[in-house]
Amino acid sequence: MIDDVIHSNSDYLPCQICKDFRQQYGMQLNYCQAWNLKEKAKERIHGVPQCSYKLLPWLCTRLIETNPGTIVEYRCSDDGHFMQLFVALSVSIHGFQMGCWPIISIDSSHMSGPYKGALFSASSYDADNGMFPLAYDLFSSKNYEDWLWFLEKLKMVIGTKGLFIVYSEVFGSENHAHCYRHIKENFSSFLTKLNTKGRKVKENALQMLDSIAYARLDCDYEVAMDTLRTFNHDLAKWVKENNPQHWAISKFKKMRWDKMTSNLAESFNSWLRHEQHHNICVFFIEHMDKLGSLLVEHKNGLVKWNGCIGPKIEEKIALNIGKSENYITYLHLGSSMKESNGKAFLEVDLMERTCTCKAWQMFGIQCDHACVVIR
Structure with a gap:
């Protein structure tokens, strides 16, 4: 009686079977009877386990x-x-x-x-x-x-x-x-154990952890660590003890390809x-x-591609191109060019596919600095 439903919907729950039998056939089943009905139906459909x-x-x-x-x-x-x-x-x-x-x-x-x-x-x-x-x-x-x-x-x-x-x-x-989401959850649990008071305090600590995890340069990592250490020495100690070389971008020796979780x-x-x-x-x-x-x-999704890169990757590159609209480039040496974003000079080497911000070589996609040089 329920084989067709089970075949099309494996989430058909015993409690729903009880309800349907009561409404359609006027039969009152308990949970155990409904569960047995479902198991017998699965055996008829898929065979004896x-x-x-x-x-x-x-x-x-x-x-x-x-x-x-x-x-x-x-x-x-x-x-x-x-x-x-x-x-x-x-x-x-x-x-x-x-x-x-x-x-x-x-x-x-x-x-x-x-x-x-x-x-x-x-x-x-x-x-x-x-x-x-x-x-x-x-x-x-x-x-x-x-x-x-x-x-x-x-x-x-x-x-x-x-x-x-x-x-x-x-x-x-x-x-x-390591999956950074799980690292962040463990860090949040440790924060709770420290009895930190106030939602804002916890949010600030988590933002500092983000700065540590996503820093691409060693100098930026150290600045973020110093900020956290000033905020709470125990939190900084937790970071050092939980293997940042496996989840912090600047410390991981291999490429993460922009995949943090x-x-x-x-x-x-x-x-x-x-x-x-x-x-x-x-x-x-x-x-x-x-x-x-x-x-x-x-x-079938390939028909939506405009070229040799997919829509999701193309969207990321378009975003980087948009960021670089006001950047200024200067010819440096050979295939290398210097670029100014108004805050600092960064060097892009098109032949080596590198940028001193390290984003290109870490993520495999042209960073905003590389985009302005290519443009």
């Missing part, structure tokens, strides 16, 4: 045969119980290597199907800053060994294109950037929100279907 694990080895073999270049690894325990499943489709691997930003967002979430488990994911940004799913891993649990196994498989996928302890073991700590990983979890309720084989197949639809959507 226990049997889905038996199909996994065959599905993995067929996926590799029909998609050359796909990396799939399935592991089970000595007694035959499921342990791990790693999947990186060839289209994702090729797409990442050919057109994605060299940055990966990694996260984990819980599966809410019949046998629970954990979903590990790796996503990147496409050429227009859209989400590009790269790989995922399903585990029966979530621990240090699982993370290590996932990251080792992921390293096989991404090669040399350029998360604590375990991340450092596989990729090196210098490649690990792990919101991308949360987008991936939201993208597969309904699928996480299903058994493992259904998830396996539905992920492929959704990935195919996403890539078709991205391909």
Whole structure:
């Protein structure tokens, strides 16, 4: 009676089933009866969950045969119980290597199907800053060994294109950037523990932390730190103790490409929100279907591009061009030019694609100073 509804809407809740049965059929169901009805309907639609694990080895073999270049690894325990499943489709691997930003967002979430488990994911940004799913891993649990196994498989996928302890073991700590949003939340919690009084005081402290995190030059970082130290010595101490080399732009030795948070990983979890309720084989197949639809959507979106850069990136460059309207440029040496924004002189080298403000080399997009020189 409810199979069609469950098939089209996996969020059909037992309480809503109770309400609909009362209105449509005059039947009074309790919550447990409605929940059992939903589970039986899901079995009729997707099959018995226990049997889905038996199909996994065959599905993995067929996926590799029909998609050359796909990396799939399935592991089970000595007694035959499921342990791990790693999947990186060839289209994702090729797409990442050919057109994605060299940055990966990694996260984990819980599966809410019949046998629970954990979903590990790796996503990147496409050429227009859209989400590009790269790989995922399903585990029966979530621990240090699982993370290590996932990251080792992921390293096989991404090669040399350029998360604590375990991340450092596989990729090196210098490649690990922390999510600034989580840093800021932890800083805010520490502020509360210090019993700082007044909303304005807390806002000022958070603004100072922003100045520290987003400072591109070492001198600006030190000025921001001195300001915070004057404001509250304990807060400055907290910053130093919480590894700013992993989240402050000026201290991170690699390029962050203007990506300060792990919101991308949360987008991936939201993208597969309904699928996480299903058994493992259904998830396996539905992920492929959704990935195919996403890539078709991205391909159709190319018609909106005016050139070789996407609308979102073009908008950022247009913003930088607008900022630079009143700047003055001076010829310096060779391909290098000096530019004045009214406050300081900055040097732009078009051949090396650098600016002394460091924004061009840090973010990979021409800064406002570079834009005025190019113009």
